[in-house]
Amino acid sequence: MSLTISEFFKLTKPGVLYLLMITAGASMILATNFNLDIIKALTGFLGIAFIAGSSAAINQILDFKYDSVMERTVKRPIVTGKISVTSATVFASFLFIAGSALILYFNNFLTWSLTFGTWIFYAFFYTKVLKFSGSQNIVIGGLAGAMPPLLGWTAVVGSIDPLPLLLVLLIFIWTPPHFWALAINKKDEYAKAGIPMMPVVKGIEYTKIQIVLYSILLMVVSLLLFATGYFGYLYLIGAVILGGIFIQKSWKLKKSTGADNSMSLFLYSIVYLTLIFLLMIVDRAVVTYV
Numbered sequence: 074m075s076l077t078i079s080e081f082f083k084l085t086k087p088g089v090l091y092l093l094m095i096t097a098g099a100s101m102i103l104a105t106n107f108n109l110d111i112i113k114a115l116t117g118f119l120g121i122a123f124i125a126g127s128s129a130a131i132n133q134i135l136d137f138k139y140d141s142v143m144e145r146t147v148k149r150p151i152v153t154g155k156i157s158v159t160s161a162t163v164f165a166s167f168l169f170i171a172g173s174a175l176i177l178y179f180n181n182f183l184t185w186s187l188t189f190g191t192w193i194f195y196a197f198f199y200t201k202v203l204k205f206s207g208s209q210n211i212v213i214g215g216l217a218g219a220m221p222p223l224l225g226w227t228a229v230v231g232s233i234d235p236l237p238l239l240l241v242l243l244i245f246i247w248t249p250p251h252f253w254a255l256a257i258n259k260k261d262e263y264a265k266a267g268i269p270m271m272p273v274v275k276g277i278e279y280t281k282i283q284i285v286l287y288s289i290l291l292m293v294v295s296l297l298l299f300a301t302g303y304f305g306y307l308y309l310i311g312a313v314i315l316g317g318i319f320i321q322k323s324w325k326l327k328k329s330t331g332a333d334n335s336m337s338l339f340l341y342s343i344v345y346l347t348l349i350f351l352l353m354i355v356d357r358a359v360v361t362y363v
Contacts, residue, residue, distance in 0.1 A: 094121070121188055121228065124189075132195065133151050187227060195218075243349075250287040254339040
């Protein structure tokens, strides 16, 4: 039984889900300036997580053929046969319905509409169309993964404001260098599966240049959050340090041979996104309570 539960949990892509919910949760705190309505926050958080998990499960159902030929994905539960396509479909449907019910009953229609649109975009449009459209697939597709700050924000305040849109922009710019670092490391696997990720189509060296450029742009966008007055000097110092490390690792990847240092950047990018959102909360807490 515990094995089955863990396999169903894998369908939600927990590593990705972790980042989505860190950013959504942080946005909820920022939206209310620490004065959270616990019920709204909890139901919004769970509702967004359920629907995000549903889209991840559908992605694995539709990507079964490609997952089965890539070393990175051959242990996914549908590929191994530990969960059938029918069971995965029922699970994805349950998560979507449960998440929708929570958001519609306790939160608001705006949040559900945005979450539903994100679900459609990732689970179906990205998975079946955009992923195979060319080397810019992850740039456009990254919009789905960038949405949680806006979803978390609207879940607790019911409106769209400038700050969550800037947070969406931050993640949107972060996604390409994050994913391309992984794609460089797994280039041969993507080529075998026939998925036109940038390293496959444009080559590793070209992709490295793009990673450096996006890393610099990421620094600019992160500083924009200070320049617009949303965060203070504590955030500024932390953003400069975190962004500087990101650029340094990107440049190190650029100067290295082949895929050397690609996974180092990929793993750091996860740390970066986690820390910069935590930094926002700490900075806001200092301004509010100190």
